[in-house]
Amino acid sequence: MPRYFTDEHEWVDVEGSTATVGITDYAQGQLGDIVFVELPSVGKQLEKGDDAAVVESVKAASDVYAPISGKVLESNEDLEEDPALVNTDPEDGGWFFRMTVSDESELEGLMDEAAYKAFADSL
Amino acid sequence: MNAPNKSGWKPEMNASEDGMHQGPATVTGNRALMLEEPLLFEIGHANETGVDLPEPQFGANRFGGFERNAAIGLPGLSEPETMRHYTRLSRQNYAIDLGLFPLGSCTMKHNPRLNEKVARMPGFADVHPLAPISTVQGALQVIHELGEWLKALTGMPAVAMSPKAGAHGELCGILAIRAALEARGDAREVVLCPESAHGTNPATAAFAGYRVEDIPATAEGRVDVAALKARLGPDVAAVMITNPNTCGLFERDFKVIADAVHAAGGFVYCDGANFNAIVGKVRPGDLGVDAMHINLHKTFSTPHGGGGPGSGPVVFSEALAPFAPLPVVVEDRGQYRMIEEEDAGENHSSTFGRMTAFHGQMGMFTRALTYILSHGADGLKQVAEDAVLNANYILRSLDDLLDAPFGASGPCMHEALFGDRGFAEGLSTLDLAKAMIDEGYHPMTMYFPLVVHGAMLIEPTETESKAGLDQFIAALRGLAERAKAGDESMKQAPFYAPRRRLDETLAARKPVLAWAEDEE
Numbered sequence: 001m002p003r004y005f006t007d008e009h010e011w012v013d014v015e016g017s018t019a020t021v022g023i024t025d026y027a028q029g030q031l032g033d034i035v036f037v038e039l040p041s042v043g044k045q046l047e048k049g050d051d052a053a054v055v056e057s058v059k060a061a062s063d064v065y066a067p068i069s070g071k072v073l074e075s076n077e078d079l080e081e082d083p084a085l086v087n088t089d090p091e092d093g094g095w096f097f098r099m100t101v102s103d104e105s106e107l108e109g110l111m112d113e114a115a116y117k118a119f120a121d122s123l
Numbered sequence: 124m125n126a127p128n129k130s131g132w133k134p135e136m137n138a139s140e141d142g143m144h145q146g147p148a149t150v151t152g153n154r155a156l157m158l159e160e161p162l163l164f165e166i167g168h169a170n171e172t173g174v175d176l177p178e179p180q181f182g183a184n185r186f187g188g189f190e191r192n193a194a195i196g197l198p199g200l201s202e203p204e205t206m207r208h209y210t211r212l213s214r215q216n217y218a219i220d221l222g223l224f225p226l227g228s229c230t231m232k233h234n235p236r237l238n239e240k241v242a243r244m245p246g247f248a249d250v251h252p253l254a255p256i257s258t259v260q261g262a263l264q265v266i267h268e269l270g271e272w273l274k275a276l277t278g279m280p281a282v283a284m285s286p287k288a289g290a291h292g293e294l295c296g297i298l299a300i301r302a303a304l305e306a307r308g309d310a311r312e313v314v315l316c317p318e319s320a321h322g323t324n325p326a327t328a329a330f331a332g333y334r335v336e337d338i339p340a341t342a343e344g345r346v347d348v349a350a351l352k353a354r355l356g357p358d359v360a361a362v363m364i365t366n367p368n369t370c371g372l373f374e375r376d377f378k379v380i381a382d383a384v385h386a387a388g389g390f391v392y393c394d395g396a397n398f399n400a401i402v403g404k405v406r407p408g409d410l411g412v413d414a415m416h417i418n419l420h421k422t423f424s425t426p427h428g429g430g431g432p433g434s435g436p437v438v439f440s441e442a443l444a445p446f447a448p449l450p451v452v453v454e455d456r457g458q459y460r461m462i463e464e465e466d467a468g469e470n471h472s473s474t475f476g477r478m479t480a481f482h483g484q485m486g487m488f489t490r491a492l493t494y495i496l497s498h499g500a501d502g503l504k505q506v507a508e509d510a511v512l513n514a515n516y517i518l519r520s521l522d523d524l525l526d527a528p529f530g531a532s533g534p535c536m537h538e539a540l541f542g543d544r545g546f547a548e549g550l551s552t553l554d555l556a557k558a559m560i561d562e563g564y565h566p567m568t569m570y571f572p573l574v575v576h577g578a579m580l581i582e583p584t585e586t587e588s589k590a591g592l593d594q595f596i597a598a599l600r601g602l603a604e605r606a607k608a609g610d611e612s613m614k615q616a617p618f619y620a621p622r623r624r625l626d627e628t629l630a631a632r633k634p635v636l637a638w639a640e641d642e643e
Contacts, residue, residue, distance in 0.1 A: 035631035058627050059570040083632065 004107055005116035006067045011091055012110065014101060021067060022095040023055065023086065026120045031057040034086040039075035040097055046070060048106055053096050055086065068107060070100040157621060160211045164198045164638045173201030215621055217565045219428070223587055223595055227538040227568035227580025228321065228369060230399045230421035231428060237497055238424060238490035247489045252481040256460055263459035266482060267452045269492040273417055273436055276503070277395075278408030281444035283437045284452070285483040289396050292416025292435030293327040293363070295448060295478050299414055299439060300361050300390040301331060302446040302475035309388065311360035317346040318574050319368035321394050333360060340574055344370035344529035344540075348380060355387040365394035366410075367401065367536035369572040369580070370529050371514065381411025390414070390443065398422045399584065400511050400537035403504035413440040419484075423491035434487035445473040450482055509585035510537050513592060517581055520596045524603045528575050537584075543577025547609030552577035555606050557624060558616040562598040 004012040009027035013020040028034065038054040046052055046066035053064040075097040078085055086094040101107070111119060152159035167173060184190060200208070217224070224231035242248065250259050270282040286292040297314070304311055314328035317338040325335040338351045346364060362384050366374040374380070381391045393407050393415040399422045407415050419434040420427035427433055439447050449471060450461040461482065462471055498506065511534070518539035522530045526544035529535070543552045556566035556579075568580040583592060605613055617623060 033628035033631075035628060056631075058631060060573060084628075 003113060004067070004110035005113065005119075006065070006110055007119060008065050008067075009120075010064060010067050012067045012107075014107065017101050018073065018098055019068060019070065019101050020095050020098050021052070021064075023064060023090060024116070024120070025090045028087050028090040028094075031055065031062065032059045033057055034083045037079040037083045037086060037096065039079065040072045042072050042074060044072045046072065046099065064096060066099070067110065068099070068101060068103065070102045072097055072099050074098040156214075158211050158214070159621075160208065160215070162638055163200070163205075163208055166204060166208060167198035167200035169194060169196045169198060172199035173204060174199075219426075222563065222565070223583065223591055224428075224565050225567045225581045225583060225595070226428075226565065227371070227540070227582040228396060228571070229428065229568065230397075230418070230537070230582060230584055232399070232421075232424055232584040233586040234424050234426045234490075235494060235497065238493045241493040242486050242489045244489075247485065250485070260459055262485060263452050263461065264454075265488050265492055266485075267454055267459055269488050269495070270436070270452065272492070272495050273438055276402060276406070277412075277415060277417070277438045278406030279412070279415070279438035280408075280441055281439040281447050283439070283447045283478070284488070285448060285450070285477065285479045285481070286416060286435040286437055287479060287484055288420075288433030289321075289394075289416055289418045289435045290323040290327060291433075291478060292418075292437045293323060293392070293394065294331060295435075295437045296392050296414030296416060296439075296443075297327055297331040297333070297361065297363075298475050299437075299443045299446040299448070300392065302473065303390065303443055304360055306446070306473060311358055311389070313359050315351065315354060315359060315362045317351070317362075317364060317368070319344060319346060319370050319372075319374075319572065320363055320365040321369060321396060322571070324363040324365065324392075324394055328361075328363060338362075340370070343532040344368070344372050344574070345374055345532070346376065346380060348376045348383075351380060352383050355383060355389065357388060359384070359387060359389045361390045361392050361413075363392040363394060365397065366407075367397045370532075370574070371518075371535040371538040371540050371580070372529060372532055373401070373536050377410045385411065396421060397537055400507055400514075402507045403500060404507050408438075408440065412438075413443050414438070419487045419491040424494045425484075425487040425490040432484050432487065434484040434491070436483070445471070446475050447471075448477050449474050450477070452482070506585050510583075511535075513583040513585060513587055514539050514581070516589075516592055517583055517596060520592075521599060521603070524600055524607075525579070538580055538582035540572075540575060541579040541581070542575045543579070543606075546577070546606045549611075550606045550609065550613055552579055554613040554616065555579070555602050558602050558605070558613050559598070560617040561619045562602070564595065564598065 001013055001015050004014065005024065009024045011022050011024050034055060034057050036056040040046065040052050046069060048066055048069045050066045051063045052066040055062050055064055076095050079094065079096070219231050219233060246261050247265070250262050256263070266284055270284055273282050274280065283295055286295045312334050313336055314333040315336050315338050316325045316328065318340040328335045336354065338354065339347045341347045345368065351362065362380065364374060364377065364380065366377055368374055384391050390413040391411055393412040395407065395415040395417045398417055402422055414437055416435040416437045419425045419436065420431065425431060425434060449467065450463050451471065452459055452461055467474060495503065514537050515534050518527060518530065518535050521541065525541040527540065528542050529540060552569050556569050559566045570578055571580060572578055615624065
């Protein structure tokens, strides 16, 4: 299962025509303690770059952008009860939402793990 | 009478780790005059009463069965109990009358007592908004003269005095822009906000129904003019720029930006929250501003931050003046009157409506005009000069030790901006801010603006003496050295405040907003 990264610090796992989206460990470290996550409603049509979710920490509120275009299939309800999951398990249990992959070519513009690591280290 | 503090927090002063405050624990939890104060609801219970009122002698009422029958649940306290409660709490507060209040973007300057004396004069303090116009000529004259000063200081031809705070003023300006666009049948959808603008700007634009788009900042902390120009087009209603901006820098390309926005058919909103740095020196009207709010509670020293209401009059360009809100105070042969909807006439027939029920914050108007008149035009100029001098003194006294991301961008304006680069691993801006409390200072604005990692935004204002600034700088230098050396004890700060480090995360995740009897 390939994992892609964006320069907005989101990760995208693609399995067939479905993508799971979350924010990276680096991103949660920068944000600090997460206190609230606002997730997109199921069925919402997202264009690449749209505001998809909001993540709020003790320091700041930040938008999470749609890394690719597609329709929201599911959002992680566990985050409503326990937003701290984004801090403790950002790249697995702290996923934000699942969406369809409407245009596979959009994945080509994203980074792989090595490229993202180099990008984050450069910041 | 004093019930135990059921809210769960106990003073930790007797357990101070450094041993400085070791001593016998007190029965009350107080430490001399550092008082442990329960909540109001814990002092007096709903089934008690501290006052002796006669039984009400009402006959039948006309509430039609809607009268309240259940107890309200307010605590019953006597007057001395109530007075002491709030006076005790006030002693735990930090205030501008106690010390330097370095909150960036807030202009926490001294509030001269002359302002207070004038505001308490019965002719101003005791008038009613519905009093006959002939009986409140003096109050109307204050509103009018203050408006004239604001127009003169900004170089703008019209003013709306009624907005009650900065963000309210922003909304007023954007609504006037929308009305002007609608009047020419031009439906535009986008408002551009640079990264260096105040956070309220995009919120205002969104609230007024516009889609907000960011404009990036340059490496030197100013608006990226090329990016802004590239984005201009027939869908852009307005650009909202904070000047001086939140990086503490003057937007020196403002006129170029304004000309480009106007050429593209849009309007220019300027967030005037930081006007203190340029008052008397720069007239925003000369820079091409169409609307700008002025925070009387910042630049013109009316109390704020828990001390009083805000007031955010808005000045308008010729193009927006017809759309300004009512009421407007006008002078006619020495007589003052208010123009309302029913007598709007030709000059005000395009008004977008009103922002408030009445004319605005009278108590702030009297204070602000007192401040302006007591300083005079030359004094206001010196306010800006001294405010900028003080901020630069702080910037250059710390930039060898603290990272100043825009230190090379030239002199700062009203505030100095630092980042947390160079702090030892694991120590953050928050830790330094908490340690400032131990030094007896209110922390600065932190983690804003977002373009700087671990931002610390310090605005000393003109009211601090050099000696006061030197002590503040010495305290900050000490803390910065500890943060860079990796002094882990900073993570425990504050040590000497009535409460130690509070769990802000838990407070945000599980806020307890109302007291309840059975909270345990």
